[in-house]
Amino acid sequence: MLLEVKNLKKTFFIQGGSKSKGKEVHALDDVSFSIKKGETIGVVGESGSGKTTLGKVIAKLLPPESGKIIWKEKDITDISEKKNLSFRKEMQVIFQDPFSSLNPRWKVGSIIGEGLKNLTLNINKDSLEHEVLNVMKLVGLDQKMINSYPHEFSGGQRQRIAIARAILLKPEFIICDEIVSALDVSIRGLIINLLKDLKDKLSLTYFFISHDIKLTNMISDRIFIMKSGKIVEILENGDIERTACNPYTRSLLEAVPTLQKV
Amino acid sequence: MLLQINNLSVSFVKEDREFNVVENLNMEVNKSEIIGLVGESGCGKTSLAFSIMSLLKKGEGKIRSGEILFNGKNLVNLDESALSQIRGNKISYIFQEPFLYLNPVMTIGRQLAETLMLHKKYSYKQALKVSIQMLQTLGILDAEEKVNLYPFELSGGQLQRVMIAMALGCESELIIADEPTTALDVSTQKQILDILLSLKKERGMSILFISHDLPLVSQFADRIAIMYCGRIVESGKTETVLSYPKHPYTKALLHSLELKSTWEYIPTIKGEIPNLSNKPEGCYFNSRCDKASEICFKNYPDKVMIKDEHFATCHHVDH
Numbered sequence: 001m002l003l004e005v006k007n008l009k010k011t012f013f014i015q016g017g018s019k020s021k022g023k024e025v026h027a028l029d030d031v032s033f034s035i036k037k038g039e040t041i042g043v044v045g046e047s048g049s050g051k052t053t054l055g056k057v058i059a060k061l062l063p064p065e066s067g068k069i070i071w072k073e074k075d076i077t078d079i080s081e082k083k084n085l086s087f088r089k090e091m092q093v094i095f096q097d098p099f100s101s102l103n104p105r106w107k108v109g110s111i112i113g114e115g116l117k118n119l120t121l122n123i124n125k126d127s128l129e130h131e132v133l134n135v136m137k138l139v140g141l142d143q144k145m146i147n148s149y150p151h152e153f154s155g156g157q158r159q160r161i162a163i164a165r166a167i168l169l170k171p172e173f174i175i176c177d178e179i180v181s182a183l184d185v186s187i188r189g190l191i192i193n194l195l196k197d198l199k200d201k202l203s204l205t206y207f208f209i210s211h212d213i214k215l216t217n218m219i220s221d222r223i224f225i226m227k228s229g230k231i232v233e234i235l236e237n238g239d240i241e242r243t244a245c246n247p248y249t250r251s252l253l254e255a256v257p258t259l260q261k262v
Numbered sequence: 263m264l265l266q267i268n269n270l271s272v273s274f275v276k277e278d279r280e281f282n283v284v285e286n287l288n289m290e291v292n293k294s295e296i297i298g299l300v301g302e303s304g305c306g307k308t309s310l311a312f313s314i315m316s317l318l319k320k321g322e323g324k325i326r327s328g329e330i331l332f333n334g335k336n337l338v339n340l341d342e343s344a345l346s347q348i349r350g351n352k353i354s355y356i357f358q359e360p361f362l363y364l365n366p367v368m369t370i371g372r373q374l375a376e377t378l379m380l381h382k383k384y385s386y387k388q389a390l391k392v393s394i395q396m397l398q399t400l401g402i403l404d405a406e407e408k409v410n411l412y413p414f415e416l417s418g419g420q421l422q423r424v425m426i427a428m429a430l431g432c433e434s435e436l437i438i439a440d441e442p443t444t445a446l447d448v449s450t451q452k453q454i455l456d457i458l459l460s461l462k463k464e465r466g467m468s469i470l471f472i473s474h475d476l477p478l479v480s481q482f483a484d485r486i487a488i489m490y491c492g493r494i495v496e497s498g499k500t501e502t503v504l505s506y507p508k509h510p511y512t513k514a515l516l517h518s519l520e521l522k523s524t525w526e527y528i529p530t531i532k533g534e535i536p537n538l539s540n541k542p543e544g545c546y547f548n549s550r551c552d553k554a555s556e557i558c559f560k561n562y563p564d565k566v567m568i569k570d571e572h573f574a575t576c577h578h579v580d581h
Contacts, residue, residue, distance in 0.1 A: 040525070046447040154534070155303070184302040184474055189518045189528035196525055211447065219525045238523055255448035259519060260480040261505040 001073070002173065002205055003058065004034040008067035010053055010229075027053040028064070029229035037172065040199070040206040042220030044213045044252065050229040051209045055175045058207065059093050089119055092166035096178035098158030102150040109146040112136065112165045119169065131168060138201075139164045139194060156187035160194070167198060175207045180215070192219065213240070213252055225249045263331075264468050265291040265314070265436060270328035272306075272313050274538075275321075281539040283309040283323070285492045291436065294466040296458075298483030298500065300476055302535060306492040307472045311438050314470075315355055316345055332436070351381040354429030358441035360421035364413040370424055371409025378431045396427040400457055419450035426457060437461070440472045455482060476515060480504055485571070488512050491546040492538060498572030508574040510551045545577065553578045
């Protein structure tokens with residue numbers, strides 16, 4: 001197993017407003033699963049279902065309240081960041097909004113190269129730039145734009161920058177958190193096709209978080225359906241409209257608009 | 263005819279250059295009809311909506327030519343006082359992010375009442391009562407308590423209902439809904455759409471529904487218009503356009519929506535959407551189109567009628 005999580009729990013406390021009292025929200029409520037190398041896992045749920053929290057906890061961007069995260073047979077739940085640089089390289093995250101996840105004052109070359117620069121000792125400037133140019137080509141960015149700023153790129157291109165930044169470190173596992181939700185359909189296709197290319201070339205494992213159950217079904221081997229911090233159903237890729245049993249999954253499927261033709 | 267837009271051109275000025283974001287646009291909205299205006303980001307659909315509402319920022323965007331007739335009255339260059347009789351009253355606007363357009367330090371009830379007091383000349387008490395009724399019609403439970411809350415205490419779906427309640431209270435004839443469900447979950451989206459549909463059926467309201475989501479619009483729009491680079495490239499009855507698309511852009515969009523159940527490449531459109539400030543000669547879709555011939559790089563195509571109300575602007579429409 002590449003990744004195993006056991007009984008993950010995470011609770012947030014939401015402060016009350018003028019008329020309401022605060023309350024506890026169980027973002028993760030006893031979540032367990034394991035993922036094999038090369039698998040693509042889809043995570044589908046509505047906002048507030050805990051899917052983003054799950055991604056953040058796995059990537060160790062948020063500490064879990066209880067439970068275990070086992071990466072390559074090693075318990076990394078409480079291991080410190082400094083002792084665990086190799087894990088940071090092996091697992092990368094791409095976020096939803098390519099407008100807020102890229103530093104507007106940095107040149108694209110520095111944004112893409114930052115991770116490699118920080119995690120590799122004694123890397124010289126030329127070889128760093130060489131690596132950045134290579135990865136820009138791989139994701140289909142114009143190499144001439146290495147000294148441009150994020151605002152000079154369109155939404156789809158910015159998402160390519162975020163993908164380039166993630167794969168530069170040659171990770172094995174990439175968490176994609178709603179990475180195509182902010183994009184137009186014609187651009188969505190380009191990014192999903194790019195993910196497929198990269199998976200074939202670099203044998204990646206994806207953890208694809210999305211609210212789009214149809215798209216997620218296409219690319220995933222298994223889909224976790226989340227609701228109120230729990231995985232309520234796990235679907236195998238295929239004819240999910242036939243195989244889905246859980247009433248919540250069914251209601252999600254029914255709410256998805258399909259093209260109405262004659 | 264409730265709304266009729268004739269040859270409308272809207273231009274923006276950026277860095278001393280003026281360019282059209284809406285170009286020679288014609289559109290009609292009948293009474294109790296839902297029109298779906300579909301296009302990708304930056305195609306000018308929001309600029310069109312802003313023009314109808316006269317919300318274009320002065321010095322940034324302006325209507326260059328054409329007319330916008332609402333119940334036969336031209337809204338272009340109408341003075342501010344005449345406009346305020348119509349805007350927010352006869353025509354309501356629902357935004358993509360209600361959170362940005364509601365006052366964060368004013369209770370929901372006050373904001374709803376304010377609109378009614380202005381347009382309907384109600385007293386505050388009366389206005390609040392009507393507001394509560396409207397919220398109840400829209401399926402908000404305990405509306406009497408909800409009106410005392412501030413926007414941040416409500417969910418996205420509830421806020422969108424507040425925006426719709428404003429339109430309802432004023433008995434608007436036209437609602438312009440600009441991506442009203444994009445920020446919502448699919449199940450909430452369905453509830454909001456059901457509400458909009460019932461407004462059309464029960465109150466005879468007309469809706470101009472602006473969206474990038476073709477499958478969504480296809481659920482309930484009577485007619486559909488596809489927009490590309492500030493122009494409408496294809497329009498017609500929803501089922502006709504989607505079943506027999508004639509414009510290469512419409513066809514390509516529909517292709518990119520076909521998802522298999524195993525991971526295969528999604529069909530894409532080559533090239534990128536041209537910048538509105540730097541559109542190509544001839545047809546704006548020419549460099550991305552497989553059918554493009556010499557004429558496509560020379561002249562912008564005329565509107566071709568295919569069959570009752572189904573139009574496409576392309577040099578190579580096959581009948």
